[in-house]
Amino acid sequence: MPPLGGTTGLSGWGVGRFRTAWKPPGAAEVPVTLGGVPAAATWRRTPQPQCAPGAFALLRSPQPTKSSRRGPARAVNHHEYCASVLTLKTESDAELAVAAAQAGAAVVRTMYGDSLPRFEKTSGDFATAADLAAEKAICDILRTARPDDAVTGEEGGHQGAGDAARRWLVDPLCGTLNYAAHTTLVAVNVALRVGTDITAAASADPFAEEVFWTDGERACLRRGGVDEELTPSPDSRLVDVNLDPPFPNASSFRAVRLLADPDFVQGFRPRVVSTTLAVAWVAAGRRAAYITDGHLRDSVHFSTGIALCRAAGCTVTGIHGQPLHTGAGGLIVAADRQTHAALLDMIGSQAPSDR
Structure with missing residues (x-):
């Protein structure tokens, strides 16, 4: 990709590795603040040849040296970041979901390992400064590209009309307890609900730098700018179970009981990663199934993974x-019908009369 033309207007470096102020002649800039840090990124409409007409572009560079963080701005070699220019075609909700998830993932990745403030929500549950910063980064992008859409964020709650036909569901850091314990098993989830259907969704792994995404019809993994179709497979026999509350069906079902079921132990190998990244892994063939209790309609945690699994088959x-x-709620996603049927039998044996 050729370097971008124009004049240099660097104003500093912000959170993540986003270049903040590239100004092609005549370009209209729309500033986006990542994680509450001013000038952390800039979305812009640009006439550059690598961008589609009417597209937004998010420009990124390698982390700058200390000398470039203060004092007079200096020009950089644009080849450094041209390979990572992210072009967002505004007509594509799926690309917007990917871009927003990637922006949130960049914040999560950058803040990893820091001693972060915690904000208690319920007993045993909290948000960190990274959760809040990533959600702000995501929501800034969504509001810039789709100002008329509503947004529901895990930390910020509902924004926009309550009866909006188009609503974005945002989980900025799924696996906060993992993250706070310096464990990299986390996901950044962004999904669009139109009416009652999830029509676009993306789940980003900030540390593997992978994005699982769907446009509602196909499901893909984007890695290094290349997309490959997701193909579910039961071959691993790995089944992720969610052991975190709530447990609305505790009297008739608890995922933890499966771990003591001889049939389950004989047929599968349990895993507990405590992040909905594992739901995307079912779509990708890295898990045979995923099981959780709970009522999940419009869930910021699960909507993305469910959409991925449905699109992947x-x-x-x-x-x-x-x-x-419907009914008792909960979720079983399985790579194939045989795996699903086997798990359903085991779950049913916990309380057959409830089925």
Whole structure:
């Protein structure tokens, strides 16, 4: 990709590795603050040949040296970042979901390992400064590109009309407890609900620098700028179970009981990673299944993973095999029908009369 033309207007460096102020002649700039840090990134409409008409571009560079953080700005070799220019075609909700998830992931990755303030939510649950910063980065991008859409964020709650036909569901850091314990098993989830359907979604792994995404019809993994179709597979026999509350069906189902079920132990190998990244892994063939309790309609945590699994062709139902978001709720996503049927039998044995 050729270097961008124009004049240099560097104003400093912000959170992550986003170049802050590249100014092609005549370009209209729309500033975006990542994580509350001014001038951390700039979305802009640009007539450059590598960008589609009407596109937004988010420009990134390697982390600057200390000498470039203060004092007079200096020009940089634009070849450093041209290979990582992210072009966002504004007509594509899926590309917007990917871009927003990537922006949140950059914040999460940059703040990893720091001693971060915590904000208690409930007993045993909290948000960190990284959760808040990543959500702000994501929401800034969504509001810039889709100002009329509503947004629901895990930390910021509902924004926009309550009855909005288009609503973005944002989980800026799924796996906060992992992250706070300096464990890199986390995801950044962004999904768009139009009416009752999730029509676009992306789940970013900040540390593997992978993005699982769907436009509602196909499901792909984007890595190094290249997309590959997601293909579910039961071959690993790994089943992730969610052991975190809430447990609305505790009297008839607890995922933890599966760990003591001889049939489960014989047929599968349990895993507990405590992040919905594992739901995307089912779509990608890295897990045979995922199981959780809970009522998940419009869940900022699960909507993205569910959409990925559906688009990839997984079997997706409620905890007792009923249609999703009905009856007892819960979730079983499995790579194939055979795996799903086997797990359904084991779950049913906990309380057959409840089915």
